Amino acid sequence: MRLLRIIPDGTTFRFVRFRRYSYPISAFMSLATIALLLWHGLNFGIDFKGGTLIEMQAKAGAPNTAHVREVADRLGFGEAEVQEFGNAGGISLRFALQPGGEAAQTLVVQKTRAAFQGEYDFPRVESVGPRVSGELVQTGTLGVVLSVVAVLIYLWFRFEMQLAVAAIIGTLHDIMLTMGFFVITRAEFNLTSIAAILTIVGYSLNETVVVFDRTRELMRRYKKMSTEELLDLSVNSTLSRTAMTATSAFLSILALVIFGGRAIEGFAAVMLFGVVVCTYSAVFISSPILIYLGLRDGVAIEADDESSAKAATRP
Amino acid sequence: MLRFSRWYVAFIIVLCVGAVLLALSNFLPRQTADALRLPRFVLGLDLQGGSHILLAVDTLALRKDRQEALRDDVRRVFTEQPRIGYTGLAIQNDAVQVRVRDVAQIETARTRLQQLTQPVNSALSFGNATRENELAEPEQGFFVLRMTEAGFVERVRLAVDQSIEIVRRRVDQLGTTEPSITRQGRDRILVQVPGLQDPQALKSLLGQTAKLTFRLVDTSVSPEQVAQGRPPPDSELLDAYNGDTGRAVVEKRVIVSGEDLIDAQPGFDQRTNEAIVSFRFNVNGSRRFAAVTQENVGRPFAIVLDNKVISAPVIREPILGGSGQISGSFTPKSANELSILLRAGALPAPLSIVEERTVGPGLGKDSIEAGKIATYVATIFVVCFMFITYGLFGLFANIALIVHVGMIFALLSLLSATLTLPGIAGIVLTIGTAVDSNVLIYERMREEAKSGNSLVSTLEAGFNRAFATIIDSNSTMAIAALILLFLGSGPVRGFAVVFLLGILTTVVTAVTMTRMMIALWYRMSRPKTLPF
Numbered sequence: 001m002r003l004l005r006i007i008p009d010g011t012t013f014r015f016v017r018f019r020r021y022s023y024p025i026s027a028f029m030s031l032a033t034i035a036l037l038l039w040h041g042l043n044f045g046i047d048f049k050g051g052t053l054i055e056m057q058a059k060a061g062a063p064n065t066a067h068v069r070e071v072a073d074r075l076g077f078g079e080a081e082v083q084e085f086g087n088a089g090g091i092s093l094r095f096a097l098q099p100g101g102e103a104a105q106t107l108v109v110q111k112t113r114a115a116f117q118g119e120y121d122f123p124r125v126e127s128v129g130p131r132v133s134g135e136l137v138q139t140g141t142l143g144v145v146l147s148v149v150a151v152l153i154y155l156w157f158r159f160e161m162q163l164a165v166a167a168i169i170g171t172l173h174d175i176m177l178t179m180g181f182f183v184i185t186r187a188e189f190n191l192t193s194i195a196a197i198l199t200i201v202g203y204s205l206n207e208t209v210v211v212f213d214r215t216r217e218l219m220r221r222y223k224k225m226s227t228e229e230l231l232d233l234s235v236n237s238t239l240s241r242t243a244m245t246a247t248s249a250f251l252s253i254l255a256l257v258i259f260g261g262r263a264i265e266g267f268a269a270v271m272l273f274g275v276v277v278c279t280y281s282a283v284f285i286s287s288p289i290l291i292y293l294g295l296r297d298g299v300a301i302e303a304d305d306e307s308s309a310k311a312a313t314r315p
Numbered sequence: 316m317l318r319f320s321r322w323y324v325a326f327i328i329v330l331c332v333g334a335v336l337l338a339l340s341n342f343l344p345r346q347t348a349d350a351l352r353l354p355r356f357v358l359g360l361d362l363q364g365g366s367h368i369l370l371a372v373d374t375l376a377l378r379k380d381r382q383e384a385l386r387d388d389v390r391r392v393f394t395e396q397p398r399i400g401y402t403g404l405a406i407q408n409d410a411v412q413v414r415v416r417d418v419a420q421i422e423t424a425r426t427r428l429q430q431l432t433q434p435v436n437s438a439l440s441f442g443n444a445t446r447e448n449e450l451a452e453p454e455q456g457f458f459v460l461r462m463t464e465a466g467f468v469e470r471v472r473l474a475v476d477q478s479i480e481i482v483r484r485r486v487d488q489l490g491t492t493e494p495s496i497t498r499q500g501r502d503r504i505l506v507q508v509p510g511l512q513d514p515q516a517l518k519s520l521l522g523q524t525a526k527l528t529f530r531l532v533d534t535s536v537s538p539e540q541v542a543q544g545r546p547p548p549d550s551e552l553l554d555a556y557n558g559d560t561g562r563a564v565v566e567k568r569v570i571v572s573g574e575d576l577i578d579a580q581p582g583f584d585q586r587t588n589e590a591i592v593s594f595r596f597n598v599n600g601s602r603r604f605a606a607v608t609q610e611n612v613g614r615p616f617a618i619v620l621d622n623k624v625i626s627a628p629v630i631r632e633p634i635l636g637g638s639g640q641i642s643g644s645f646t647p648k649s650a651n652e653l654s655i656l657l658r659a660g661a662l663p664a665p666l667s668i669v670e671e672r673t674v675g676p677g678l679g680k681d682s683i684e685a686g687k688i689a690t691y692v693a694t695i696f697v698v699c700f701m702f703i704t705y706g707l708f709g710l711f712a713n714i715a716l717i718v719h720v721g722m723i724f725a726l727l728s729l730l731s732a733t734l735t736l737p738g739i740a741g742i743v744l745t746i747g748t749a750v751d752s753n754v755l756i757y758e759r760m761r762e763e764a765k766s767g768n769s770l771v772s773t774l775e776a777g778f779n780r781a782f783a784t785i786i787d788s789n790s791t792m793a794i795a796a797l798i799l800l801f802l803g804s805g806p807v808r809g810f811a812v813v814f815l816l817g818i819l820t821t822v823v824t825a826v827t828m829t830r831m832m833i834a835l836w837y838r839m840s841r842p843k844t845l846p847f
Contacts, residue, residue: 055678057675102667102669103668105668106518106522106671110515110518113513113515123675123677123678124673125671125672125673126671127670127671127672128670129670131371132669132670139802140802143798143802146802147794147799150794151795154790154794155791191804191805191806191807195737195803198798199795199796199799201795202791202792202793202794202796206788206791206792209784209791210755210784213783213784237762238758240761241754241755241758244758248697248750248751248754249747249751251693252693252744253743253747255689255690256740259692260685260689260740260743261684263685264689264737264740267737267740
């Protein structure tokens with residue numbers, strides 16, 4: 001049986017050179033994301049903005065969107081965002097955070113239920129008060145920052161500082177582009193989005209660390225090799241693994257996007273994007289940075305010692 | 316490295332089979348599993364449907380309450396015999412202040428005020444009891460009593476504990492299955508009721524403090540007069556509980572409060588056919604109520620719930636039996652609600668609903684269905700992909716993958732963890748990433764094979780060299796997952812749990828199981844080259 005091989009044996013693509021293109025492209029995309037973030041902002045869900053989300057399901061037939069909008073606007077909670085979803089009579093109502101603290105939000109739920117109880121079921125009702133949404137913003141931001149710092153510390157212990165910094169730059173790049181994905185697609189940014197970003201942080205580092213593990217190993221084996229050659233060799237020799245893992249992760253998440261259902265497809269779509277970006281950045285962003293960070297500086301002597309020690313023990 | 320003792324092989328097989336069986340036991344019918352006392356994971360509210368309501372204890376109201384109580388305490392200790400003349404007793408800047416008139420009494424006043432700075436609950440917190448109040452004397456004869464921050468934190472803790480108990484009693488009255496009531500953070504209570512579709516009744520039960528008091532009506536002034544001017548110092552103007560008419564000026568002194576109730580039941584008045592709540596006092600309450608009604612025949616008294624007057628009937632005769640009934644334009648529903656509230660007791664401070672999430676059972680079922688399909692499809696994708704890439708070794712990896720998913724479910728069951736919709740996403744995601752360890756090992760083997768080593772050393776080198784990389788790459792993922800676990804809440808936390816368990820089990824299955832399978836294969840067929 002002839003087996004599939006995504007990456008042909010003996011590939012020697014000069015990845016590091018490609019930075020002439022990848023860096024401007026990534027820099028542009030990152031800057032564009034920042035500009036869009038400032039310009040447009042994220043489409044925050046009620047987790048972070050507070051407010052009420054009510055999903056309704058018509059008991060029979062199709063929902064009467066115009067009627068729902070009219071009734072909802074007359075409830076006196078400001079203009080409701082009304083959207084149809086699915087193809088089985090689903091309709092969602094979204095009210096902004098009401099002034100007047102916690103009790104005011106409870107009233108929104110109560111009145112809306114009362115107004116539509118006759119014709120609709122309520123598969124999902126979510127209401128988040130101002131206090132909780134504020135806290136969720138805090139813990140969400142804290143989570144992302146903390147994970148980056150924690151991983152930086154871990155990498156610093158396990159690798160040389162340069163490698164740790166390069167890995168983190170790659171990860172920040174991935175976080176940035178993921179934010180760009182949120183801004184451009186107008187996908188709702190909520191609690192699961194934070195989970196998606198943290199998962200992407202994990203995955204991004206996973207990809208990078210495998211390449212850097214090899215870089216470190218090769219660095220000790222080939223002491224005379226130029227940094228550029230060394231990095232190209234590291235990326236090439238781990239390339240088939242990178243491709244394999246990216247493909248299997250991509251396939252499983254694709255299943256989630258297609259079949260996972262409405263409640264999870266947003267999360268899955270972000271993850272799918274994340275896998276692509278992380279794979280790209282591990283190869284084209286994190287590794288080439290090491291050229292600028294001076295890979296051999298300061299570690300050469302230490303590396304020498306270790307490799308000679310290893311050479312002595314190996315027959 | 317390819318040598319495994321018989322016992323070790325047996326151990327791993329038993330472990331894997333056990334894990335898979337335990338995972339499968341979750342799909343047995345509920346009764347069978349319970350009868351066998353099998354541990355099982357719990358479905359999150361987003362999957363089984365139900366209500367999630369996050370309550371916050373109103374700490375501002377609690378602070379105000381404590382300050383007023385402290386002010387009343389100061390008044391009480393100063394009016395004890397011999398009385399101490401004082402002036403300017405007031406709450407100012409979150410503290411109670413008072414000035415002693417007579418210089419000769421300052422020493423006595425200080426001693427009495429010091430009684431009020433005793434620890435909150437010296438009996439409960441052994442040794443390190445927190446002092447609730449601090450006494451200061453900024454100038455001779457002028458005292459300031461301030462609640463300490465530690466004392467207040469302790470009060471909040473007690474209030475949350477008490478509230479949890481009362482919330483539990485109230486929720487139990489709804490007759491729902493397995494409600495869960497837990498403390499969250501410093502001043503929050505999370506109520507989760509599986510299967511509850513419309514939490515309106517629950518919310519209205521939780522939204523009331525239910526502080527019931529019986530007090531005399533102050534007949535010296537009319538509500539209209541008070542509305543324009545000031546009430547007498549020991550009385551206050553209270554709104555009506557139902558509707559706009561029925562405001563009353565009520566004495567601040569409480570005859571009997573809800574704490575003295577031993578029972579409350581909804582019912583109907585025989586004559587008027589009106590919905591009522593009948594109640595019974597304990598001995599203490601009956602005695603006090605009897606005494607007051609004896610002295611005040613002909614005067615009205617007010618039944619006050621949460622500072623609103625339910626009704627203010629006139630005392631026609633002394634009420635000696637310790638039981639009575641409350642009427643006041645109740646519907647049968649509201650009479651039932653009030654009796655539930657009275658039986659459960661009053662909350663120490665008002666609770667507000669800061670977050671509500673309700674999922675209908677239909678949506679939950681759909682999510683489970685979708686999650687299942689996504690899991691199957693992802694498994695098929697990955698299994699096929701691994702097989703067409705690595706052939707026999709891909710098959711080994713696939714067996715490890717199936718055991719890996721089984722182990723996640725087994726661990727979820729052992730921990731009685733909650734499986735949420737994001738948790739299902741986590742399982743699908745780990746299906747994609749679990750084979751990563753195998754890929755690392757196999758790719759390493761392929762490289763080793765190219766350098767012309769024998770097959771045995773190729774296999775061994777593949778495992779040994781890939782191992783450090785596997786640990787590094789999984790550790791970074793684990794760090795991100797751990798942070799998510801600590802900071803996330805509800806469904807997101809469910810994702811973090813699954814993701815973390817997935818990382819742990821993949822190291823076990825991909826490294827140990829695959830190695831064992833490859834070792835057995837090598838021993839049995841003695842191949843000369845890698846099969847991929």
